[in-house]
Amino acid sequence: MKQQELELILKEYQTPAYVFDLDALTRRVQRISACLKKSGIDLCYAMKANPFLTGALEPLVERFEVCSPGEFRICEKEGLPMERLVISGVNKERKDIFRMIEENQGRGIFTVESMQHFRLLSECAREAKVKLKLLVRITSGNQFGVDYELARQIFREQDLYPELSLQGIQYYSGTQKKKLSVLEKELQMLDAFCREVQEELGVAVSELEYGPGLFVPYFQSEQEEHLEELLEELTALIGRMDFAGKITLEMGRFLAAECGSYLTRIVDRKENGGQIYGIVDGGIHQLNYFGQTMAMKLPFVQHISCEHKAAQECAPAKGEEKWNLCGSLCTTADVIVKQYPLTDGKVGDVLVFERTGAYSVTEGISLFLSRDLPKVLFYSQKEGIRLVRDKIETDSINSAVAEGFAV
Numbered sequence: 001m002k003q004q005e006l007e008l009i010l011k012e013y014q015t016p017a018y019v020f021d022l023d024a025l026t027r028r029v030q031r032i033s034a035c036l037k038k039s040g041i042d043l044c045y046a047m048k049a050n051p052f053l054t055g056a057l058e059p060l061v062e063r064f065e066v067c068s069p070g071e072f073r074i075c076e077k078e079g080l081p082m083e084r085l086v087i088s089g090v091n092k093e094r095k096d097i098f099r100m101i102e103e104n105q106g107r108g109i110f111t112v113e114s115m116q117h118f119r120l121l122s123e124c125a126r127e128a129k130v131k132l133k134l135l136v137r138i139t140s141g142n143q144f145g146v147d148y149e150l151a152r153q154i155f156r157e158q159d160l161y162p163e164l165s166l167q168g169i170q171y172y173s174g175t176q177k178k179k180l181s182v183l184e185k186e187l188q189m190l191d192a193f194c195r196e197v198q199e200e201l202g203v204a205v206s207e208l209e210y211g212p213g214l215f216v217p218y219f220q221s222e223q224e225e226h227l228e229e230l231l232e233e234l235t236a237l238i239g240r241m242d243f244a245g246k247i248t249l250e251m252g253r254f255l256a257a258e259c260g261s262y263l264t265r266i267v268d269r270k271e272n273g274g275q276i277y278g279i280v281d282g283g284i285h286q287l288n289y290f291g292q293t294m295a296m297k298l299p300f301v302q303h304i305s306c307e308h309k310a311a312q313e314c315a316p317a318k319g320e321e322k323w324n325l326c327g328s329l330c331t332t333a334d335v336i337v338k339q340y341p342l343t344d345g346k347v348g349d350v351l352v353f354e355r356t357g358a359y360s361v362t363e364g365i366s367l368f369l370s371r372d373l374p375k376v377l378f379y380s381q382k383e384g385i386r387l388v389r390d391k392i393e394t395d396s397i398n399s400a401v402a403e404g405f406a407v
Ligand SMILES: Cc1ncc(COP(=O)(O)O)c(C=O)c1O
Pocket: 046, 048, 049, 065, 088, 171, 172, 174, 175, 176, 211, 212, 213, 214, 250, 251, 252, 253, 254
């Protein structure tokens, strides 16, 4: 985001805060979608990356991947139609699944994560008297999905389950993948499986829902992306597959990361053993850069110089200095970045950590130390700045003397 807009936000709102630039989100997703559309590929937003963006993405993607009852309720609140949801993830509980199926007359698509899961979906579909669309999730060697053998069995026995309609497969093997060769191998493997199911079992596989886990450069040392080139290469790989059905790419980070900024203020500065430490009012519980080991890599940060009461008591630093930027948690682990070069950094200044639109808002250990959950703001040129979640105190969540419970 531009400094001017950030300064406007800081006039009205305190830190720490997340700001999601909806114009930037729209621009990025439209660029991605335009590349995919040329090859007839659809886009699915894995909403776990940032559930706040779900409504804003409604006009921009075809589908939403939903992995918990809570995520489902967010979709309901946003008014998303069931037919655009892929209900994915492990531990689908009967009561939740049945409600989703019954209230929506079997619309939407559900992933199969195990044999028990498959039977549960079958029972719920029968009880609700609907035909349910399924994708069999193929495991990538972990607790998710089923292995090829079980997937084959499910496809082979599908006639025994007339209430279920197997549409195809889902596959996701991890995030921040840099090498296209990894994606190529996965696509070849999935292609071979679909071919085998069609040729040997005589069962049509009409859909492939694939999460490529595309890489987002978070640090200054990483190569900047060339979005169109990257997607051209990916769609070329997909184009080489025999599979002729519908392909949907499930993406989280690649869509959401760029539009997010995390604003945190320097609240203290000290020198310990010749090292400069800047304490900020946020921390690692609210900021999540994938691959930030030992806080050694430099993320993209805007430095906004601010006049602040505390700054007058603390001599302002001059010139460029290397700061160890630490958060407000009581743990030595709360180091956001070591040796960050700040010019004339001082108490009261605000640091804007960029590319924080994916996973930071939800994946951090945000309840640790009972600090407040930050505000969430939306920005767009048309609507300006909009507070979509105020700060939330967490002491009642973390306390045995919570409201409504007798002591
Ligand atoms: C099944 C599935 N699809 C898609 C994604 C999104 O991954 P990414 O954020 O790397 O795009 C995830 C993330 O965990 C996932 O579990």
